[in-house]
Amino acid sequence: MKNIKIGLIATVVLTTLFSSCKKLDLFPYNSIEQSQSFKTVKDAKTWNAGLYATFRGRQYGSYMFITDVQADQLNASLDFGNRNGNPHRWGTSFLADDGTIRDIWAAFYSAIANINVAIKGLEDVKPLDATEAASLDRYKGDAYFARAFYYHQLALRWSKAYSPATAATDLSVPLITVYDVNAQPSRATVKQVYDQINSDITQAKKFLGSVAGAVGTKTFNIDVVTALEARVKLCMQDWAGAYTAANSLITANKYKLNTTAATLKAYWHTDGNQESIYECFVSKPNELANTNSIYLGFIPATGRFTPDFIPSTWVYNGYDAADFRKAIYFEPMRVTVSGLSFNNIVLVNKYPGNPALFTGATTNYQHAPKVFRIAEMYLIAAEASAESAGTANALTALNALRVARGLTALTGISGAALIAAVRGERTKELAFEGFRLDDLKRWNLGFTRSGAQDVNTINVGSNYNTLSIQANDPKFIWGLPANDVTINKNLVQNQGW
Secondary structure (H helix, E strand, O other): OOOOEOOOOEOOOOOOOOOOOOOOOOOOOOOOOHHHOOOOHHHHHHHHHHHHHHHHOOOOOHHHHHHHHHOOOEEEEOOOOOOOHHHHHOHHHOOOOOHHHHHHHHHHHHHHHHHHHHHHHHOOOOOOOHHHHHHHHHHHHHHHHHHHHHHHHHHHHHOOOOOOOOOOOOEEEEOOOOOOOOOOOOEEEHHHHHHHHHHHHHHHHHHHOOOOOOOOOOOOOHHHHHHHHHHHHHHOOOHHHHHHHHHHHHHOOOOOOOOOHHHHHHHHHOOOOOOEEEEOOOEOOOEOOOOOHHHOOEEOOOOEEOOOEEEOHHHHHOOOOOOHHHHHHEEEEEEEEOOEEEEEEEEEOOOOOOHHHOOOOOOOOOOOOEEEEHHHHHHHHHHHHHHOOOHHHHHHHHHHHHHHOOOOOOOOOOHHHHHHHHHHHHHHHOOOOOOHHHHHHHOOOOEEOOOOOOHHHEOOOOOOOOOEEOOOOHHHOOOOOHHHHHHOOOOOOOOOO
16 A cells, blocks of 8 residues: 655654555454545544544634734844744744644645545545434535635635635635545636535535534534635625625524623633634643643743733734723733843733643633624624625624623714724734734735834844834745645745745
């Protein structure tokens, strides 16, 4: 038997494969050959459990915070130890052989490779009754949804923002939907990748159409698919499609916004789930998630914090005093940097760690990753409406979120002022959830970092706290991993890498 691998990466998932077998009709007693992996619905269930574990493993941590580190809201502390330093500095220090690029690319493509095998294998499973048939449909729907999600993440990071005028010629990522050991895929266009994403969303809707959503659900369902559709349509500038999808979740009135400081704090700090359309299942000690520990770095022995990254003052000061989010997303802390003590340095406190998930005496920064939540849907509905001159609908969605967060409703604005207000609210609501860099790229905006809280706590200079990036900087789009470009001669590298 041949080793299973694809042109981009080598991957081993449900099966253990060997380079040769003398007796081809026999299989090792302690492994499952690919063709034997999907025989019953029970086999499919086992694979599906792995899909969810894999999906959880590709949320939070570097999958989320790297783009925020690269953007304009954070400064590297003097003690950050060059962790995630290359994307933070941009320029010549951020190269295509960067481990971040390599690992995230490989993780998404390995997950897609597994899904491609499964989608084919699930077609061979014969359910014994209606109950098994319904379960099998769910597993198929989960597979299509996850593949759409992963390809969208790849497109966000490795291709230009979707432009209807150029999507048919702009290069995106290799599009692999069928397992092929010898594939050396070239890059598909942005349009082709988004067409595949939308095709997979359609298939996911087909198989999950009868699976109702629920607040705080840990499994995929029709509402989760719709939330992804809204996100994708917004990126495509399909304003009508984005609004329709997002508004359908809003008007269903199933997922309600937190309207008090106490419930919003519980949502973020102790994993309340009121706003969650989908969040990953976690449990201690063995089913934990990636963490966003770079923002705090608590040292139990001293009772102080040593963060890798510190928010700029303009970010913190951008929240009105009445805004519930200000005291929940941020907190003044006692910080130690380079052996010196500082009081009242405001740190990101959105991910302090849920005490119910601690595995020791102090925080391990564990949370259930919140992948889709209703607040994002309000922002999608508002932006899609504002961009298509739907002022009334935009204000309705925007003000619902603002009022829920303790702010007053906005009136008398339209056009560019309304778009600016929606963008500002999106920046505040979704801060440090991995959206900022992609939003700047989508809006065709550059940035200049500014507003250090205390220059004695951070790295300073034109590569750090005063870094200035133009909207057309090529490194808004990540480079294809250097090793993949070397191995696969059909891959064309992105400009500037």
